[in-house]
Amino acid sequence: MGRLFFVGGNWKCNGTSEEVKKIVSTLNAAQVPSKDVVEIVVSPPFVFIPSVKSELKPEFHIAAQNCWVKKGGAFTGEISAEMLLNLGIPWVIIGHSERRALMHESNEFVGDKVAYALSQGLKVIACVGETLEERDAGTTMKVVAAQTKAIADKIKSWDNVVLAYEPVWAIGTGKVASPAQAQEVHAELRKWLETNIKAEVAAKTRIIYGGSVNGSNCKELAGQNDLDGFLVGGASLKPEFIDIIKAAE
Ligand code: PEP
Secondary structure (H helix, E strand, O other), X not given: OOOOEEEXXXXXXXXXXXXXXXXXXXHHHOOOOOOOOEEEEEEOOHHHHHHHHHHOOOOEEEEEOOOOOOOOOOOOOOOOHHHHHHOOOOEEEEOOHHHHHHOOOOHHHHHHHHHHHHXXXXXXXXXXXXXXXXXXXXXXHHHHHHHHHHHHOOOOOOOOEEEEEOOHHHOOOOOOOOHHHHHHXXXXXXXXXXXXXXXXXXXXXXXXXEOOOOOOOHHHHHOOOOOOXXXXXXXXXXXXXXXXXXXXX
Protein backbone atom coordinates (compact mmCIF):
# COMPACT_ATOMS: atom_id res chain seq x y z
CA MET A 1 0.00 0.00 0.00
CA GLY A 2 1.46 3.38 -1.01
CA ARG A 3 2.08 5.72 1.89
CA LEU A 4 2.53 9.38 0.95
CA PHE A 5 5.98 10.60 2.06
CA PHE A 6 5.71 13.16 4.86
CA VAL A 7 8.22 15.83 5.83
CA GLY A 8 7.67 18.03 8.88
CA GLY A 9 9.87 20.93 9.94
CA ASN A 10 9.80 21.65 13.66
CA TRP A 11 11.12 25.17 14.21
CA LYS A 12 10.87 24.74 17.99
CA CYS A 13 11.37 27.92 20.05
CA ASN A 14 13.50 29.69 17.42
CA GLY A 15 13.34 32.80 15.33
CA THR A 16 12.66 36.50 15.20
CA SER A 17 10.09 37.95 12.82
CA GLU A 18 12.93 38.86 10.43
CA GLU A 19 14.37 35.34 10.53
CA VAL A 20 10.93 33.83 10.01
CA LYS A 21 10.41 36.08 6.95
CA LYS A 22 13.70 34.78 5.51
CA ILE A 23 12.75 31.14 6.04
CA VAL A 24 9.35 31.75 4.44
CA SER A 25 10.90 33.41 1.40
CA THR A 26 13.40 30.53 1.01
CA LEU A 27 10.55 28.01 1.14
CA ASN A 28 8.39 30.02 -1.26
CA ALA A 29 11.24 30.25 -3.76
CA ALA A 30 11.88 26.50 -3.71
CA GLN A 31 10.69 24.01 -6.29
CA VAL A 32 9.24 21.18 -4.24
CA PRO A 33 7.85 17.84 -5.45
CA SER A 34 4.08 17.77 -6.06
CA LYS A 35 1.54 16.92 -3.37
CA ASP A 36 1.09 13.39 -4.65
CA VAL A 37 4.81 12.80 -3.93
CA VAL A 38 5.23 14.50 -0.56
CA GLU A 39 3.12 16.11 2.17
CA ILE A 40 5.00 19.02 3.74
CA VAL A 41 4.28 20.61 7.09
CA VAL A 42 6.14 23.33 8.96
CA SER A 43 5.74 24.07 12.62
CA PRO A 44 6.56 27.65 13.63
CA PRO A 45 6.29 28.91 17.20
CA PHE A 46 2.65 29.84 17.99
CA VAL A 47 3.19 33.60 17.72
CA PHE A 48 4.41 33.33 14.13
CA ILE A 49 1.72 30.92 12.92
CA PRO A 50 -0.72 33.50 11.48
CA SER A 51 1.92 35.34 9.45
CA VAL A 52 3.61 32.13 8.23
CA LYS A 53 0.24 30.68 7.29
CA SER A 54 -0.77 33.71 5.28
CA GLU A 55 2.61 34.12 3.55
CA LEU A 56 3.63 30.54 2.75
CA LYS A 57 2.60 28.98 -0.54
CA PRO A 58 -0.07 26.30 -0.28
CA GLU A 59 2.32 23.37 -0.78
CA PHE A 60 3.31 23.94 2.86
CA HIS A 61 0.83 23.13 5.62
CA ILE A 62 1.10 24.29 9.20
CA ALA A 63 1.45 22.26 12.38
CA ALA A 64 1.35 23.67 15.89
CA GLN A 65 4.07 22.38 18.22
CA ASN A 66 1.66 21.50 21.02
CA CYS A 67 -1.88 21.99 22.25
CA TRP A 68 -3.79 21.67 25.50
CA VAL A 69 -5.12 18.30 26.61
CA LYS A 70 -8.79 19.30 26.64
CA LYS A 71 -11.19 22.15 25.90
CA GLY A 72 -9.70 25.58 26.51
CA GLY A 73 -10.53 27.68 29.55
CA ALA A 74 -8.64 28.66 32.68
CA PHE A 75 -5.28 27.19 31.62
CA THR A 76 -2.86 30.11 31.58
CA GLY A 77 -0.24 29.92 28.88
CA GLU A 78 -1.88 27.09 26.98
CA ILE A 79 -3.27 27.00 23.42
CA SER A 80 -6.33 24.82 22.76
CA ALA A 81 -7.09 22.49 19.87
CA GLU A 82 -10.20 24.61 19.23
CA MET A 83 -8.04 27.72 18.73
CA LEU A 84 -5.85 25.92 16.22
CA LEU A 85 -8.89 24.81 14.26
CA ASN A 86 -10.31 28.30 14.45
CA LEU A 87 -7.13 29.56 12.75
CA GLY A 88 -7.34 26.83 10.12
CA ILE A 89 -4.29 24.93 11.40
CA PRO A 90 -4.63 21.29 10.34
CA TRP A 91 -1.77 19.61 12.24
CA VAL A 92 -0.28 19.47 15.72
CA ILE A 93 2.88 17.80 17.07
CA ILE A 94 2.21 15.95 20.32
CA GLY A 95 4.54 14.07 22.64
CA HIS A 96 7.81 15.58 21.45
CA SER A 97 10.63 14.30 23.67
CA GLU A 98 11.51 17.83 24.75
CA ARG A 99 8.03 18.22 26.22
CA ARG A 100 8.08 14.71 27.69
CA ALA A 101 11.41 15.45 29.41
CA LEU A 102 11.19 19.15 30.28
CA MET A 103 7.45 19.50 30.95
CA HIS A 104 7.17 15.99 32.42
CA GLU A 105 4.48 14.88 29.97
CA SER A 106 3.75 11.23 30.78
CA ASN A 107 2.75 8.56 28.26
CA GLU A 108 -0.83 8.77 29.55
CA PHE A 109 -0.96 12.56 29.27
CA VAL A 110 0.38 12.36 25.72
CA GLY A 111 -2.27 9.74 24.91
CA ASP A 112 -4.99 12.03 26.28
CA LYS A 113 -3.67 14.95 24.24
CA VAL A 114 -3.55 12.96 21.02
CA ALA A 115 -7.10 11.70 21.63
CA TYR A 116 -8.49 15.16 22.33
CA ALA A 117 -6.77 16.78 19.35
CA LEU A 118 -8.08 14.05 17.02
CA SER A 119 -11.59 14.28 18.48
CA GLN A 120 -11.65 17.96 17.57
CA GLY A 121 -10.53 17.32 13.98
CA LEU A 122 -6.79 18.01 14.12
CA LYS A 123 -4.28 15.68 12.50
CA VAL A 124 -1.50 14.61 14.84
CA ILE A 125 2.22 13.97 14.53
CA ALA A 126 2.67 11.75 17.59
CA CYS A 127 6.27 11.35 18.77
CA VAL A 128 7.87 8.37 20.47
CA GLY A 129 11.49 7.48 21.13
CA GLU A 130 13.97 6.06 23.59
CA THR A 131 16.83 7.69 25.51
CA LEU A 132 20.43 6.54 25.12
CA GLU A 133 20.28 4.75 28.48
CA GLU A 134 17.17 2.87 27.35
CA ARG A 135 18.82 1.90 24.05
CA ASP A 136 21.98 0.76 25.81
CA ALA A 137 19.87 -1.31 28.21
CA GLY A 138 18.25 -3.05 25.22
CA THR A 139 14.79 -1.65 26.01
CA THR A 140 14.19 0.48 22.91
CA MET A 141 11.21 -1.51 21.67
CA LYS A 142 9.71 -1.87 25.13
CA VAL A 143 9.84 1.92 25.56
CA VAL A 144 8.43 2.90 22.16
CA ALA A 145 5.76 0.19 22.38
CA ALA A 146 4.62 1.54 25.77
CA GLN A 147 4.51 5.09 24.37
CA THR A 148 2.54 3.89 21.33
CA LYS A 149 0.18 1.79 23.45
CA ALA A 150 -0.62 4.79 25.67
CA ILE A 151 -1.79 6.58 22.52
CA ALA A 152 -3.54 3.53 21.02
CA ASP A 153 -5.48 2.98 24.27
CA LYS A 154 -7.08 6.42 23.96
CA ILE A 155 -7.86 6.77 20.24
CA LYS A 156 -10.50 5.22 18.02
CA SER A 157 -8.81 5.68 14.64
CA TRP A 158 -5.27 6.02 13.32
CA ASP A 159 -6.44 7.69 10.08
CA ASN A 160 -5.17 11.13 11.08
CA VAL A 161 -2.04 10.10 12.93
CA VAL A 162 1.55 10.16 11.70
CA LEU A 163 3.83 8.32 14.11
CA ALA A 164 7.26 9.95 14.51
CA TYR A 165 10.06 7.73 15.79
CA GLU A 166 12.56 10.13 17.32
CA PRO A 167 15.35 8.54 19.36
CA VAL A 168 16.11 11.10 22.07
CA TRP A 169 19.87 10.54 21.68
CA ALA A 170 19.64 11.65 18.05
CA ILE A 171 17.64 14.85 18.57
CA GLY A 172 19.73 17.96 18.14
CA THR A 173 22.93 16.01 18.76
CA GLY A 174 24.21 15.52 15.22
CA LYS A 175 24.18 11.76 16.01
CA VAL A 176 21.73 10.42 13.46
CA ALA A 177 20.43 6.85 13.72
CA SER A 178 21.93 4.69 11.00
CA PRO A 179 19.48 3.70 8.26
CA ALA A 180 19.56 0.14 9.66
CA GLN A 181 18.86 1.32 13.23
CA ALA A 182 15.94 3.45 12.05
CA GLN A 183 14.54 0.71 9.80
CA GLU A 184 14.72 -1.83 12.62
CA VAL A 185 12.57 0.27 14.97
CA HIS A 186 10.18 1.38 12.22
CA ALA A 187 9.60 -2.24 11.19
CA GLU A 188 9.03 -3.22 14.83
CA LEU A 189 6.58 -0.36 15.30
CA ARG A 190 4.70 -1.41 12.18
CA LYS A 191 4.60 -4.97 13.51
CA TRP A 192 3.32 -3.64 16.83
CA LEU A 193 0.48 -1.85 15.02
CA GLU A 194 -0.32 -5.01 13.09
CA THR A 195 -0.42 -7.18 16.20
CA ASN A 196 -2.13 -4.74 18.53
CA ILE A 197 -4.40 -2.70 16.25
CA LYS A 198 -4.86 -4.28 12.84
CA ALA A 199 -3.05 -5.08 9.61
CA GLU A 200 -4.73 -2.27 7.68
CA VAL A 201 -3.60 0.33 10.23
CA ALA A 202 -0.05 -1.06 10.13
CA ALA A 203 0.00 -0.88 6.35
CA LYS A 204 -1.44 2.64 6.14
CA THR A 205 0.11 4.52 9.05
CA ARG A 206 3.07 6.65 8.15
CA ILE A 207 6.04 6.17 10.46
CA ILE A 208 8.52 9.01 10.07
CA TYR A 209 12.00 9.38 11.51
CA GLY A 210 13.39 12.36 13.43
CA GLY A 211 16.83 12.98 14.90
CA SER A 212 19.63 14.97 13.25
CA VAL A 213 18.28 14.51 9.73
CA ASN A 214 20.09 16.75 7.27
CA GLY A 215 20.63 17.30 3.57
CA SER A 216 23.39 14.69 3.43
CA ASN A 217 21.90 11.77 5.37
CA CYS A 218 18.25 12.05 4.27
CA LYS A 219 18.46 10.15 1.00
CA GLU A 220 19.75 6.88 2.45
CA LEU A 221 17.29 7.03 5.35
CA ALA A 222 14.43 7.70 2.93
CA GLY A 223 15.34 4.51 1.07
CA GLN A 224 14.38 2.31 4.04
CA ASN A 225 11.20 0.27 3.52
CA ASP A 226 9.36 1.31 6.65
CA LEU A 227 10.51 4.92 6.77
CA ASP A 228 7.80 7.19 5.39
CA GLY A 229 9.33 10.60 5.92
CA PHE A 230 10.99 12.85 8.45
CA LEU A 231 10.43 15.18 11.34
CA VAL A 232 13.26 17.69 11.12
CA GLY A 233 14.40 20.13 13.79
CA GLY A 234 17.58 22.14 13.26
CA ALA A 235 17.84 21.59 9.52
CA SER A 236 14.26 22.80 8.97
CA LEU A 237 15.48 26.34 9.71
CA LYS A 238 18.01 26.15 6.88
CA PRO A 239 17.81 25.98 3.08
CA GLU A 240 18.81 22.28 3.25
CA PHE A 241 15.24 21.57 4.39
CA ILE A 242 14.42 21.70 0.67
CA ASP A 243 16.92 18.89 0.00
CA ILE A 244 15.27 16.83 2.74
CA ILE A 245 11.85 17.39 1.15
CA LYS A 246 13.30 16.28 -2.18
CA ALA A 247 14.41 12.98 -0.62
CA ALA A 248 10.80 11.98 -1.27
CA GLU A 249 11.48 11.77 -5.02
C1 PEP B 1 13.10 17.28 16.50
O1 PEP B 1 13.20 18.12 17.37
O2 PEP B 1 12.00 16.78 16.25
C2 PEP B 1 14.31 16.91 15.77
C3 PEP B 1 14.28 15.82 15.08
O3 PEP B 1 15.40 17.73 15.92
P1 PEP B 1 16.79 17.66 15.11
O4 PEP B 1 16.45 17.42 13.66
O5 PEP B 1 17.43 18.99 15.32
O6 PEP B 1 17.57 16.53 15.67
